[in-house]
Amino acid sequence: xxxxxxxxxxxxxxRLLALFFLGxxxxxxxPIAVLAVFSFNDGDVAFPLQGFTLHWYRDALTNAVLxxxxxxxxxxxxxxSLIAVALGVLVATALVRRRxxxxxxxxxxxxxxxxxxxxxxxxxxxxxxxxxxKVLTETMGMYIGLGLHAVVVGHVVVSLPYTVLTIMPLLxxxxxxxxxxxxxxxxxxWQTFRRVTVPLLMPAIVSSFLIAFxxxxxxxxxxxxLSGTQPTWPVYLFAQLRVPSLLPQLVAVSSIVLVASVxxxxxxxxxxxxxxxxxxxxxxx
Amino acid sequence: xxxxxxxxGPRRSRAERWGTLGLLSGPLAWLVLFFVLPVGFVAxxxxxxxRIFPTDGGPSLAxxxxxxxxxxxxxxxxxxxxxxSLTVSVVVVLLAYPVxxxxxxxxxxxxxxxxxxxxxxFLTSFLLRVLAWKVIxxxxxxxxxxLYWLHLRPPGDPVPWLLYSQFTVMLVLAYVWVPFVAxxxxxxxxxxxxxxxxAAGDLGAGRWRTFLRVTLPLSFPGVTAAFVFVFVPTIGEFxxxxxxxxxxxxxxxxxxxxxxxxxxxxxxxxxxxxxxLLVVVxxxxxxxxxxxVRSVAA
Numbered sequence: 001x002x003x004x005x006x007x008x009x010x011x012x013x014x015r016l017l018a019l020f021f022l023g024x025x026x027x028x029x030x031p032i033a034v035l036a037v038f039s040f041n042d043g044d045v046a047f048p049l050q051g052f053t054l055h056w057y058r059d060a061l062t063n064a065v066l067x068x069x070x071x072x073x074x075x076x077x078x079x080x081s082l083i084a085v086a087l088g089v090l091v092a093t094a095l096v097r098r099r100x101x102x103x104x105x106x107x108x109x110x111x112x113x114x115x116x117x118x119x120x121x122x123x124x125x126x127x128x129x130x131x132x133x134k135v136l137t138e139t140m141g142m143y144i145g146l147g148l149h150a151v152v153v154g155h156v157v158v159s160l161p162y163t164v165l166t167i168m169p170l171l172x173x174x175x176x177x178x179x180x181x182x183x184x185x186x187x188x189x190w191q192t193f194r195r196v197t198v199p200l201l202m203p204a205i206v207s208s209f210l211i212a213f214x215x216x217x218x219x220x221x222x223x224x225x226l227s228g229t230q231p232t233w234p235v236y237l238f239a240q241l242r243v244p245s246l247l248p249q250l251v252a253v254s255s256i257v258l259v260a261s262v263x264x265x266x267x268x269x270x271x272x273x274x275x276x277x278x279x280x281x282x283x284x285x
Numbered sequence: 286x287x288x289x290x291x292x293x294g295p296r297r298s299r300a301e302r303w304g305t306l307g308l309l310s311g312p313l314a315w316l317v318l319f320f321v322l323p324v325g326f327v328a329x330x331x332x333x334x335x336r337i338f339p340t341d342g343g344p345s346l347a348x349x350x351x352x353x354x355x356x357x358x359x360x361x362x363x364x365x366x367x368x369x370s371l372t373v374s375v376v377v378v379l380l381a382y383p384v385x386x387x388x389x390x391x392x393x394x395x396x397x398x399x400x401x402x403x404x405x406x407f408l409t410s411f412l413l414r415v416l417a418w419k420v421i422x423x424x425x426x427x428x429x430x431x432l433y434w435l436h437l438r439p440p441g442d443p444v445p446w447l448l449y450s451q452f453t454v455m456l457v458l459a460y461v462w463v464p465f466v467a468x469x470x471x472x473x474x475x476x477x478x479x480x481x482x483x484a485a486g487d488l489g490a491g492r493w494r495t496f497l498r499v500t501l502p503l504s505f506p507g508v509t510a511a512f513v514f515v516f517v518p519t520i521g522e523f524x525x526x527x528x529x530x531x532x533x534x535x536x537x538x539x540x541x542x543x544x545x546x547x548x549x550x551x552x553x554x555x556x557x558x559x560x561x562l563l564v565v566v567x568x569x570x571x572x573x574x575x576x577x578v579r580s581v582a583a
Binding site: 007008009010013014017018020021024025027028029031032034035038045046048083086087088090091093094098100106109110112113115116117118119120121123124125126127128130131134153154156157160189214218220221225234237238241250251254257258261262265266269 | 304305308309311312313315316319320321322323324326327330335337380383384386387388390391399401402403405406408409410411412413414416417418419420421423424425426427430460463464479482483485486492495500517518520521523524528538541542545546551554555558559561562565566569
């Protein structure tokens with residue numbers, strides 16, 4: 001199969017690289033595996049192991065405060081990723097299908113949350129919410145306050161670049177002539193968008209939703225400044241890490257969340273690849 | 286025919302212009318209101334141009350002056366964090382490069398599956414992966430237990446620098462970011478034209494020479510992108526040091542976090558946050574063109 005004079009690596013070098021690859025995979029997965037093992041350990045999170053048990057899972061699934069935090073994260077992740085996907089479809093359509101002045105500025109603005117540290121963005125939202133509330137209390141005797149709505153607002157901003165980046169490649173591959181055919185058959189712009197473009201984009205829409213959802217569900221830095229008295233799952237998890245007796249339960253729930261998120265993201269990625277392949281090569285715009 | 290085209294052309298483009306505005310008004314409004322405005326407000330606040338609390342001072346450069354020229358502890362913390370992030374970035378790139386090389390140039394058919402294997406941990410809970418190390422490096426964790434068991438250390442006498450040290454913070458950060466960095470390096474090597482390597486070989490270059498003179502320079506954009514993608518988020522890191530760093534691993538990001546949540550000196554906090562943002566923006570302006578390459582390639 002391979003010739004002896006492969007210019008990339010000799011047989012020995014290839015074996016060495018394969019070994020290195022294996023080592024890195026071990027390095028990446030071993031800590032997660034250790035954690036998963038402890039979720040079944042009948043004792044605290046320390047060696048030696050005590051024996052097999054499922055009662056941490058049972059405890060976790062009956063812990064109302066913990067479940068409340070999980071529920072909040074589901075709500076925040078659902079809301080923020082729905083908004084981020086909707087905005088992402090609009091931005092991607094404008095960037096791929098339209099020609100307009102200021103396109104570089106728009107794309108710079110949309111993608112800049114990728115490089116702004118979440119810490120800086122989180123405190124910025126905290127400051128502006130506080131400042132607005134100050135004005136509102138002084139003038140009208142009311143205030144907005146922090147909470148899940150504030151977290152959603154922040155998560156939409158940081159998810160948006162990912163949804164745009166996920167939707168754009170498929171949009172580039174979709175033939176424009178499908179839209180034009182719909183227009184020629186009498187559909188107006190909105191009908192074309194709703195009945196032709198969106199259904200064709202569905203695979204990318206679904207996977208961008210899943211990416212945004214996982215991002216928001218796991219996001220700690222922004223949520224820690226904005227969730228106020230309504231901690232999301234990562235904020236709750238972080239706060240409880242100081243309570244050693246709760247650790248096994250947290251590890252158990254985290255293992256469930258971990259498995260679920262891996263399944264979600266991998267299936268999203270596979271689905272997107274399959275869809276992109278089905279539509280074939282990109283068509284010239 | 287000619288008449289219709291002439292009438293149709295400008296009408297359509299005007300409709301399209303309104304359509305573009307319609308497409309972008311929602312997303313842009315969101316970004317301006319909840320991204321540009323808050324960050325701009327904090328920038329103004331750091332100069333005292335706006336006031337929130339009665340204790341806030343008026344417009345002045347004092348806080349910036351104090352931070353930049355006053356030999357404040359925060360400047361020292363900043364450089365300490367730069368050194369830590371740089372170390373992490375270098376280590377991570379050195380770890381990811383052989384993997385990217387192996388996947389792009391040696392593993393043929395299964396390379397995308399194997400790549401997914403490397404990237405998958407990045408998609409799992411960040412806090413959880415940090416927590417895992419806390420368990421492994423803890424006083425009764427995997428490492429210390431093993432040392433007790435092998436009688437290399439007496440029980441109850443854990444290795445002191447294993448947890449709550451700068452070393453731990455850097456180890457965990459490297460662990461967290463390796464999967465992410467493998468991607469741009471892989472992409473740049475995967476796009477490499479193999480016939481260039483063969484040509485180098487035909488012209489008499491050995492594999493090492495080919496690597497140093499052809500492969501490495503051509504993968505430079507990927508390496509740069511990888512470096513920036515680790516350095517930018519780790520320089521503003523505050524969660525990992527809080528969990529595994531102790532006082533020795535305290536970073537610049539922790540100072541910002543504490544000023545806003547504990548110290549309640551929001552004006553100094555704003556100065557520190559804006560300085561961090563400036564540093565990141567400057568980095569992106571210098572290295573941005575290589576980072577662009579990656580998004581085109583991906």
